[in-house]
Amino acid sequence: DAGITQSPRYKITETGRQVTLMCHQTWSHSYMFWYRQDLGHGLRLIYYSAAADITDKGEVPDGYVVSRSKTENFPLTLESATRSQTSVYFCASSDFLAGGPDTQYFGPGTRLTVL
Amino acid sequence: AQKVTQAQTEISVVEKEDVTLDCVYETRDTTYYLFWYKQPPSGELVFLIRRNSFDEQNEISGRYSWNFQKSTSSFNFTITASQVVDSAVYFCALSEAGDDKIIFGKGTRLHILP
Numbered sequence: 001d002a003g004i005t006q007s008p009r010y011k012i013t014e015t016g017r018q019v020t021l022m023c024h025q026t027w028s029h030s031y032m033f034w035y036r037q038d039l040g041h042g043l044r045l046i047y048y049s050a051a052a053d054i055t056d057k058g059e060v061p062d063g064y065v066v067s068r069s070k071t072e073n074f075p076l077t078l079e080s081a082t083r084s085q086t087s088v089y090f091c092a093s094s095d096f097l098a099g100g101p102d103t104q105y106f107g108p109g110t111r112l113t114v115l
Numbered sequence: 116a117q118k119v120t121q122a123q124t125e126i127s128v129v130e131k132e133d134v135t136l137d138c139v140y141e142t143r144d145t146t147y148y149l150f151w152y153k154q155p156p157s158g159e160l161v162f163l164i165r166r167n168s169f170d171e172q173n174e175i176s177g178r179y180s181w182n183f184q185k186s187t188s189s190f191n192f193t194i195t196a197s198q199v200v201d202s203a204v205y206f207c208a209l210s211e212a213g214d215d216k217i218i219f220g221k222g223t224r225l226h227i228l229p
Binding site: 031033040041045050092103104106109 | 162216219220221
C-alpha cells in the first residue's frame with residue numbers, strides 16, 4: 001500500500017535495552033522526520049533527513065541514532081532506552097520544493113513504553 | 116527564531132456551535148508556510164491545510180475555514196456548525212523558506228459535546 005508506515009505500532013521494553021523503530025514510505029519523498037509526542041510538549045523533532053545518507057539533529061536528539069541508507073527507510077534507534085524515552089513516536093515524510101520541504105505526511109505512530 | 120503559539124490549551128463547545136482555534140506565529144522571514152493538522156482520538160496526524168505567506172486569501176473547505184492575517188501574525192482556524200467528529204487536538208505549524216523543518220505549536224484540544 002502506498003503511504004508511510006511505522007513498525008512496531010506498540011513496544012514495551014526495559015531500561016538499557018536497544019530498540020529500533022522502523023519507518024517506511026512509498027512516495028519517494030526526499031525528506032523524512034522523526035518526532036516524539038509527549039503531554040505538554042506537543043511534537044518535538046528528534047532527527048531528520050534531507051536525502052539518503054544525509055541526516056541532521058532536531059530539537060531533542062540525545063539518546064537517539066538514525067540512519068538512512070535507502071530513500072524509503074528511516075529507522076530510529078534508542079541505543080540504551082531510558083524511562084524518559086517513553087513516548088509516542090511519529091515518522092513523517094515530505095517532498096522537496098525549491099524553497100524547502102513541502103507538507104509533511106505522518107505515519108500512524110509507535111507507542112513506546114520503557115519500564 | 117520561529118515560534119508558534121496556540122494559547123488555547125483546551126476548548127469545549129456544544130455541537131453545532133461555531134468555534135475558532137487561534138494560532139499566532141513569529142518569524143523574521145518574509146517567505147514562510149503555515150499549516151494546520153488534526154489529531155483525532157485515534158492518534159494519527161492528518162494534514163488539513165498549507166498556506167504560503169504571499170497568499171492572504173481566506174480559505175474555506177466545507178465547514179472549515181482559515182483566516183490568515185499577516186498584520187497580526189495569525190492564522191486562525193474556524194469550524195462552523197461543529198460536530199462530535201471534530202473532537203481532536205489541532206496543531207498549527209510554521210516553516211520558513213529555506214528551512215528543512217516545521218515548527219509545531221503545542222496544540223489545542225477541542226471537545227465537541229453532543
